[in-house]
């Protein structure tokens with residue numbers, strides 16, 4: 239006990255936050271038994287790694303990085319914080335793949351969630367084949383969840399495009415992808431959570447049990463607790479995928495076809511996955527000469543379509559049809575029947591036949607290419623918006639054919655619709671009005687000098703356009719620099735969000751990098 243206390247004292251003395259070590263009150267004995275202190279690393283290497291993220295725009299140094307091996311460790315750390323007269327902030331960090339410092343804890347403690355995987359807390363992908371769910375730790379990567387569930391011939395129903403991010407990280411945001419039109423975001427596919435609240439309590443919650451915490455934590459931006467386990471819905475996994483891209487030179491046909499496709503929600507008809515991309519003129523004429531999907535000659539064909547039609551942008555729907563051995567003979571006819579209903583540029587259909595795993599992990603392969611080209615670890619001033627269907631054509635005209643008309647080709651622009659009724663409004667995320675809204679992702683990278691300032695300027699102009707014209711956009715993976723920005727973001731939900739914060743994190747210590755609430759009250 240004495241040795242632990244001495245270690246604790248020496249750790250605390252390295253932390254600026256604790257100005258008077260002698261006044262630190264130790265909450266109870268389990269702090270000692272769990273040996274929390276020895277799991278906090280304060281060396282420069284550890285804190286430097288936790289002081290930035292995928293975005294590489296914001297930097298903030300924590301005072302230490304905590305390596306828990308169980309939810310009880312996390313609970314003890316939080317109780318230690320709130321036992322102080324001036325608590326320290328605590329940020330769970332999954333993969334740190336946020337873009338604006340959301341997983342940072344300036345002067346506080348970052349929880350390295352991935353170290354939970356090295357513990358033995360018992361939820362490393364326990365699959366129930368009968369009830370079609372899997373229990374996974376909040377620290378687990380979706381790619382590992384995929385591998386674990388495939389062993390049972392099962393898989394989660396909805397996927398983010400990139401799988402090397404954590405369950406807790408995506409469930410704290412929403413988790414969107416091409417299957418969301420049918421199944422909703424990842425947060426709509428969770429049966430139960432274990433959460434360690436900002437009071438240091440370990441609570442199991444679901445729609446029927448502690449439901450206020452369940453709904454608050456899903457899409458909750460890490461504000462109400464640390465998700466340590468999630469029970470996620472599964473479906474039988476398909477073996478193979480017809481992966482299709484269909485090009486358009488006009489936005490009206492592109493959007494009306496996308497909306498037609500997402501209206502086919504019942505299983506068995508239409509595509510199983512629908513997304514879309516915008517390729518600005520310069521992307522096709524000056525951008526990369528091949529991609530993980532298109533060959534160089536196909537990109538030439540697309541560039542020729544731009545020139546021929548005089549369009550400033552082309553669009554393509556990305557669709558996927560799943561199939562198995564028993565449906566292999568009919569899937570091509572199913573695709574043809576579906577294509578007959580669409581109004582794409584004649585001849586511009588590109589089809590790949592890949593395994594389900596290859597399809598889902600497609601961005602993992604792209605990451606390897608970008609890493610080898612030295613353009614992965616660069617600043618990513620990403621802007622993700624939900625745009626109401628009623629304003630998507632205005633958005634296209636003013637943003638893609640206006641603000642970004644001559645934008646340098648540095649990255650990717652996603653644009654695809656989702657059905658709002660697949661989102662549960664009791665959960666924390668803010669979504670626009672209307673039955674359908676588009677996810678528009680300006681996923682661009684700053685690869686050369688001056689890119690970051692220029693891209694930030696373009697993002698600001700896009701946001702200014704949305705505000706000025708009353709487009710009714712909501713940011714996804716939101717970042718707002720002012721309390722007023724957050725007020726407008728949450729709108730009618732603000733009162734509930736604030737009440738849940740008072741209830742589950744009254745000292746406001748959790749995920750300070752989101753910048754929603756003043757920290758450490």
Ligand code: FAD
Pocket residue numbers: 291292329330331332333334335336337340341342351376377397398399400403404405406407408410411412413414415459460461463464465466601715749751752
């Ligand atoms: P982090 O960045 O580590 O954390 C994000 C936030 O959640 C922080 O506030 C953190 O404190 C909090 N947090 C982390 N873990 C927990 C936990 N266990 N409990 C409570 N709070 C926690 N998103 C999509 O929806 N769809 C996509 O298709 C998609 N594609 C992407 C592709 C790439 C290449 C990248 C880099 C990101 C993509 N994202 C996508 C965004 C991604 O979902 C978020 O950035 C997500 O937060 C990343 O997970 P992470 O584990 O890195 O979280």
